[in-house]
Amino acid sequence: MALSRRPVPDLANCTRFKGGTCARCREACPAGALAIDDGLILDTGRCRACGACVAACPAEALHHDAARDLLRTISQLMDRREVVMACFAVAATSTEALRLNGCLSCLGVESLIHIAALEVGELRLVHGDCAACALGDGGRMFELALEACEQLLDGVANRTAFSPTRGARRTGQAASPALSRRGFLGLIGSGLRPRSGEADNALGPVRAQGRQAPPAQRMSLHCDLRRLKPAAGGPARVPAAGLELRGDCQACAACARICPTGALEFTGQGGEFRLGFTAWKCIDCGLCRTACRAGCLVRLPAGLAALLEEGAVPLANGRLGTCKRCRAQTAVLDPAGYCPLCSGRFGVAERA
Numbered sequence: 001m002a003l004s005r006r007p008v009p010d011l012a013n014c015t016r017f018k019g020g021t022c023a024r025c026r027e028a029c030p031a032g033a034l035a036i037d038d039g040l041i042l043d044t045g046r047c048r049a050c051g052a053c054v055a056a057c058p059a060e061a062l063h064h065d066a067a068r069d070l071l072r073t074i075s076q077l078m079d080r081r082e083v084v085m086a087c088f089a090v091a092a093t094s095t096e097a098l099r100l101n102g103c104l105s106c107l108g109v110e111s112l113i114h115i116a117a118l119e120v121g122e123l124r125l126v127h128g129d130c131a132a133c134a135l136g137d138g139g140r141m142f143e144l145a146l147e148a149c150e151q152l153l154d155g156v157a158n159r160t161a162f163s164p165t166r167g168a169r170r171t172g173q174a175a176s177p178a179l180s181r182r183g184f185l186g187l188i189g190s191g192l193r194p195r196s197g198e199a200d201n202a203l204g205p206v207r208a209q210g211r212q213a214p215p216a217q218r219m220s221l222h223c224d225l226r227r228l229k230p231a232a233g234g235p236a237r238v239p240a241a242g243l244e245l246r247g248d249c250q251a252c253a254a255c256a257r258i259c260p261t262g263a264l265e266f267t268g269q270g271g272e273f274r275l276g277f278t279a280w281k282c283i284d285c286g287l288c289r290t291a292c293r294a295g296c297l298v299r300l301p302a303g304l305a306a307l308l309e310e311g312a313v314p315l316a317n318g319r320l321g322t323c324k325r326c327r328a329q330t331a332v333l334d335p336a337g338y339c340p341l342c343s344g345r346f347g348v349a350e351r352a
Contacts, residue, residue, distance in 0.1 A: 006049045007062045009040050013215070014061035015260055015285040016040070022285060024239070028056035028105075030137035050136040051106025055145060058239035058283035059260060060215040066102035067111045073098060074118060081121040089135045090128040090167040097126065103136030104164075105145075109238055110217040112149040116160040117224035123160060126167040148237035152304060155231040212262045214281040222280045225307055232305035240302035241284040243277050247296030249316035250340055251275070251331035255288035255297060264288055265312055271320050273331060276312030293340070294332075 015022050016036055026034045033046040034053060040061070051064040066088075074083055084097040087104045100106070104127055115123055130139030146162060153159045214222075221238070243264075251273040256266035263281035267274050279302060289297045297315075320329045323339035330339045 006044065006047060007042065007051060007054055007064050009042060010061050010063060011040055013059045013260065014040060015059050015283075015287060016061075018258060018260065018287055019290055020285045020287050022059070024056040024058070025053040025062055028052045028137065028141055030140075048103075048135055048137075050103035052103060052137040052141040055106050055108035055111075055141050058215065058218070059285065060217060064102060064106050066100055066106045067108070070098060070100055070107075071111060071114055071118075074115060074120065080119060082124065083115075083120050083122070084124045084126065086126040086167060087128070087136070089133050090126055103133075103142070104130075104139060105137045105141035107142060107145060108217070109145045109148040109152070110221045112145055112162065113152060113224045113228075114220055116149070116153055116156070117227050119158075120160045122163055124163045124165050126165045128167060151234060151237050152225065152230055153228065154234075156228050159228075212260060214261045214263075215283070218261070218281065218283065222307060225304075226310075230304065230308075232303070232308055234304050236302040236304055236307055238307070239284045240279070240306060241282050242279055242300035242302050242306055243282070243288070243315060244298045244300050245275075245296055245315045246298050247294055248332055249275060249296055249318070250294050251316070251318070251320060251329065252293060254291040254293065258287045258291045260285065260287065264315075268320055268329060273316075273318060273320050273329075274314060275316040277315050278312040279306035279309055282306075 011017060017040075023036060025040075026036050030050065030052060031046045031048050033043045033048070035041040035043070051066050054062045054064040054067070070085065074080065077083065085100055086097050087100050088102055104125060127139065130136065130142075133139075146164070149162065251266075251268060253266040253268070253275075256264040256275065261281045261283055263278050263283075265276045265278070267276075282302070284299075284302070286299070289295075289299060316331075318331050320331060321333045321337075322329055323333065323342055324337040325342040326339060328339055328341075332340055334340075334343045336343065
């Protein structure tokens with residue numbers, strides 16, 4: 001039995017349709033099968049089903065079975081001292097090898113870090129001639145993920161060894177490669193059932209609120225890193241950013257309302273407000289800076305320490321006042337008692 005392996009869009013999570021400019025999926029696609037200017041459109045005739053776009057998307061706006069199924073299978077193996085896994089373009093090295101239902105590039109850094117947290121002694125990743133492969137992306141996204149993983153795990157004791165190994169290419173191309181017998185039994189044991197298929201239609205623009213919670217892969221990365229306890233230094237090497245407030249926050253809460261992951265939290269009660277920021281939840285979409293009318297949010301590079309910190313840090317706090325015209329609460333009132341919107345855009349103060 002074979003699993004469906006074509007990426008499935010989830011537009012409610014796509015930051016592109018909330019005013020963002022992200023194009024990571026399109027840039028990662030080796031076949032030019034994704035168009036995002038007029039809506040997320042997947043050309044199923046050109047799609048190689050490699051999953052590189054899914055590994056590139058930090059918002060989980062695209063889904064692919066391969067990485068998820070592999071992680072569930074590995075987590076159920078009784079002996080994890082050595083795991084052999086082959087990509088879908090090469091022949092299985094043995095009956096015990098797990099078959100990845102996609103290109104190695106569908107394994108983002110989050111998947112590799114999770115494998116390390118599962119305490120796999122060695123993960124042998126068998127691949128073919130990636131540069132000549134017409135099925136994947138030439139291993140480009142996988143190389144970036146492996147490099148980021150190596151950096152994040154630097155200094156971790158008893159770390160997993162990732163061993164890319166050249167194998168023989170498969171003859172021919174199956175329409176939908178299957179998992180190994182062990183892998184499939186692992187899925188059955190976990191209660192997971194293969195999907196029978198997904199819609200192939202092109203998808204137009206959708207503007208939905210979606211969730212305001214960290215993507216599951218980002219939450220997993222945060223928990224795995226805290227468990228592995230790497231040395232907190234160097235760049236994060238995943239889509240992430242820090243924030244700093246420069247200027248007067250108006251307490252409009254627009255940044256917190258538009259944040260798709262809940263990295264920004266605004267509370268206002270009892271005449272006081274607080275704006276907090278949780279760095280590990282941030283996927284560097286930039287929506288908060290676009291929404292800030294005062295332009296006081298400034299992006300900072302994120303380090304590994306940001307992915308390890310647990311709670312929110314305060315960016316702004318202060319007193320709230322009430323605008324004389326619109327009755328909105330704000331932290332900034334002009335001398336006449338009007339909020340920036342009323343006094344600036346409508347010129348109320350001048351006409352009063």
